[in-house]
Amino acid sequence: MKEKITEDDRIIIERQIKRKPRQLRRVTSRCDCGCPQVVETEPFLSDGTPFPTLYWLTCPAKVKAVARLEDSGWATRLIDMLSRDTVLKKFLIQAQQEYGEARKRGGRDTVHPVYSKGIGGVRDLEAIKCLHAHYAHYLVSGSNPIGKLVAENLGALACDTRCDGK
Numbered sequence: 178m179k180e181k182i183t184e185d186d187r188i189i190i191e192r193q194i195k196r197k198p199r200q201l202r203r204v205t206s207r208c209d210c211g212c213p214q215v216v217e218t219e220p221f222l223s224d225g226t227p228f229p230t231l232y233w234l235t236c237p238a239k240v241k242a243v244a245r246l247e248d249s250g251w252a253t254r255l256i257d258m259l260s261r262d263t264v265l266k267k268f269l270i271q272a273q274q275e276y277g278e279a280r281k282r283g284g285r286d287t288v289h290p291v292y293s294k295g296i297g298g299v300r301d302l303e304a305i306k307c308l309h310a311h312y313a314h315y316l317v318s319g320s321n322p323i324g325k326l327v328a329e330n331l332g333a334l335a336c337d338t339r340c341d342g343k
């Protein structure tokens with residue numbers, strides 16, 4: 178659900194990411210307890226710095242869970258899968274293109290190189306960099322194959338008190 182950001186959301190997001198959120202467009206996904214879990218950001222920060230992370234995973238519990246996967250070598254395993262599985266690769270490229278299109282919607286100066294960056298800021302659309310970014314995209318769109326594998330591995334993550342960053 179696309180939603181506007183309330184003042185309460187801003188307070189929660191600031192606690193979740195431990196800094197002031199910048200250039201937020203909207204909350205693109207919420208967890209069961211209602212906290213923002215993915216926010217959408219503008220392709221440029223207010224000082225003009227390009228910011229390729231369109232969907233930002235903010236829920237601390239989920240950020241931690243994905244980091245544990247990354248630490249256990251999951252990205253390497255997925256890159257290996259991609260080299261053998263052409264269907265997975267096809268869906269990844271599709272997801273990358275959808276991500277780019279979503280970034281362009283409502284964006285300005287859309288010929289800027291930031292608009293051609295893939296998920297996690299990659300230039301090569303067959304590459305995977307940050308599992309958090311793929312998982313965030315999956316939570317928003319339901320159509321990111323890497324994020325889906327991450328979601329399946331994490332299973333149902335119950336909301337806990339850390340959702341709101343307290």
Ligand SMILES: [Zn+2]
Pocket residue numbers: 208209210211212335336337340
């Ligand atoms: Zn929650």
